[in-house]
Amino acid sequence: MKLIWCHSAVEFVDPVRPKARTKETPGMSHQPVTYAIGDIHGERTRLEDLHAKIFDHHRETFPQRELKLVHLGDYIDRGPDSAGVIALLMELEERTDIEVVNLRGNHEQMMLDAYGEEARDFRMHWLTNGGDATLESYIRRGDEDPPPSHLRWVRDLPTLHLDNDRKIAFVHAGVDPKTFPHSGEQIHMWTRSNRFFDPGRWDVGELKGWQVVHGHTPTKDSRPLVAGSPPRRFNLDTGAVYGGLLTAGIFAPEAETVDFIYS
Incomplete structure (x- = not known):
């Protein structure tokens, strides 16, 4: 996938009405169009709004393509x-008309730890890092704690999704360029290493030629951060829970840019 810069920065799609960049034409590849969504942190209403915008955009722009949703955790x-x-x-x-990939972030892991075998050691750590709001949301639903079905679902989530055909890695926090794709779950969920943040240091080992799409570290201006020339690293955590935007990146085969939709 080729990406280009626009006026020395990545081009942004209007947050209310996403712009169609690549219209479906005969003979195009039928690889799915992937929409990756950054950190959500309990913002269900905004997530529903973003999903609606994504589905509308996809019907208008890629009517013959399959749709893949990747949620990056947290x-x-x-x-x-x-x-x-x-x-x-x-x-x-449960839907059969779209492909959905849900990844585990560090906040999901903290909740699992809070209900694990050593819960006493982890519960206060989780509650003081936003877990109190999560617990309150379950209490409002009539549950004292997250139900077993939710905990099982979270426990089974992967921490890394690879699009091997297009060489795009989707992960919550990041990867270790030296050990990719075997960085390990802790790095996938927690890393903020300079070695990962600088794509100029990626062209070693198996990460050479790959792009990485992640969240975890909120951007400073509520806009996605694109690093590298050509672009290699896409940070989609635009601080939705801190008053910023909830962001989806559109990774379409044959597109010359990566565009974004916001809620």
Whole structure:
């Protein structure tokens, strides 16, 4: 996939009405169009709004293509309806008309640890990092704690999704350029290493030629951060729970740019 710069920065799609960059034409590849969504943190209403914009954009722009949704993790904590976000994502996985990939972030891992064998050691750590809001969202639904079905679902989430055909890696926090694709779950969920943040240091080992799409580290201006020349690293955590935007990146085969949709 070729990407280009626009006026020394990545081009942004209007947040209300996404712009169609690549119209479907005869003979195009029928690889799916992937929409990757950054950190949600309990913002269910905004996630539903973003999904609606994505589905409208896809019907208008890529009517013959399959649609893939990749959620990059951190569905819970801090925001108003973490329980509702998990329920929504579980429902999406039941759909047969789209492909849905849900990744585990560090906040999901903190919740798992809080209900694991050593819960006493981890519960306060989770609650003081936004878990209190998650627990309140379950209490409002009539549950004292996250139900076993939700905990099982979170436990089974992968931490890395690879599009090997297009050489795009989707992950919550990042990867280790030296050990990719075997960086390990802790790095996938937690890393903020300079070695990962600088794509100029990626062209070693198996990461050479890959792009990485991630969240975890909020951008400073509520806009996605694109790093590298040509672009290699896409940070889609635009701080939705801190008053920023909830962002989806559009990764379409044959597109000359990566565009974005916002809620």
